[in-house]
Amino acid sequence: MSPRPWALGLTGSIGMGKSTTARMFHDEGLPVWDADAAVHRLYGAGGPAVGPMEQAFPEAVVDGAVSRPALKRLIARDADVLRKVEELVHPLVAADRRAFLDTAEAEIVVFDVPLLFETGSEGQFDSVLVVTAPLDVQKDRVLSRPDMTEAHFAAILRRQMPDAEKRRRADHVIETISMEAARADVRALIAELKERRRHA
Secondary structure (H helix, E strand, O other): OOOOOEEEEEEOOOOOOHHHHHHHHHHOOOOEEEHHHHHHHHHOOOOOOHHHHHHHOHHHEEOOEEOHHHHHHHHHHOOHHHHHHHHHHHHHHHHHHHHHHHHOOOOEEEEEOOOOOOOOOHHHOOEEEEEEOOHHHHHHHHHOOOOOOHHHHHHHHHHOOOHHHHHHHOOEEEEOOOHHHHHHHHHHHHHHHHHHHHOO
16 A cells, blocks of 8 residues: 655645645646635535534524625624634634545645644654745736735735744745746756655
8 A cells, every 4th residue: 555645734824835836736736735725615505514603693694605805894892803713713614634645646735824833733744845936026026916915915914924034944045136046946846755755
């Protein structure tokens, strides 16, 4: 029996190129699980989160699905709502992630998790990759997004672990200044992890 897939956690702060790097792994033929997409599935009509959320926060469910705008309004009114939502949703997200790994037919499976370190999830992966870029590059990328302001950017950074700490905790680091260099680093990491898995 072949060993189970290598579970690679992929994370990085806002504007560091995480989504672009996840696409690079996908382009190389690796299955990629996206935490944000998983939450959308759970919140969608008929999704596993709808029933528990409707019991806890009836006004957050609209037309049989969890409404993110309604949920944001609830959280803005009461900070404790976020903790309760996380208690309901995190186990469902974890179950979705395990199911993805269990059914993946690949040597390496990538898990795109924005708040990987912030949620203490690093122990659930065989290794963790952090994508990074210099602060000025990060800032330019984020402030070029629609409706983004310096104040909003600063507020997001306050909620995220500092990039230097993420890099310190990471097993692998890829810089995303040059997309060509990043793609080469992705390919090199895939080769390295396939080798490590074979000898695990």
